[in-house]
Amino acid sequence: MGSYEENYLSKRPQHLCKMCGKCCRVVTAPMPYEKLKQMAKEGNQGAIDFLFLFVPYNSIYEARKADAGIVDNIINRLKEDGNYVEHDMTFYRCRFLQPDNLCGNYENRPTLCRYFPSSPWAIVPPGCGFEGWLFWKREEDKQKIRMAKEELLELELLRMRTKDEDTLKKISAVEQKIHRNIELYTKYGSENW
Ligand code: SF4
Ligand code: SF4
DSSP states (O other), rough: OHHHHHHHHHGOOGGGOOOOOOOSSEEOOSHHHHHHHHHTTTTTTHHHHHHEEEOOSSSSHHHHHHHHHHHHHHHHHHHHHHOOOOGOOOEETTTTOTTTTTEEEEEEGOOHHTOOOOTTTOOTTOOTTTTTEEEHHHHHHHHHHHHHHHHHHHHHHHHHOOHHHHHHHHHHHHHHHHHHHHTTGGGGGGGOO
């Protein structure tokens, strides 16, 4: 099987990065700013790291002035996935981004920067060098889910053909595992794949 690190992160083709700095100029978080601040207060290291790095824009309007294309792309992607709540949205810029678009803290940049984009479903700015690669990684995930759904149908047929208790238990266990895998992708629309 291998870990997520082996399967995805270590295989990321880093050379695709164009070092345009767009992913540092306008970013958002998967939770409201107030919640992030609360988590940081409670000692959540991810929230502490994020707020150390990123400075909030005062409004969506201000973020659009920095780069409207990135802001609109994020909003559109969240809307497509059904995850857009305007009053919960805050955009941020990194305090270390230099005017030449390079990182002013490159050697010590945190893990979240080293691993960006850390999932095929990460929202990257328009024109990011990873766009095409991420598209194919998402297609691979979709294909895996389609195959999992076919396995469920085959298991259903097997269930109809057997009365053996042990076999039925094994079928249920495998079905549950497959359902759990499919559910991991529900937020990306896996029910329609
Ligand atoms: S937006 Fe993409 S290409 Fe540009 S710096 Fe970030 S990861 Fe690299
Ligand atoms: S620390 Fe560097 S790589 Fe990370 S977001 Fe800031 S400028 Fe970008």
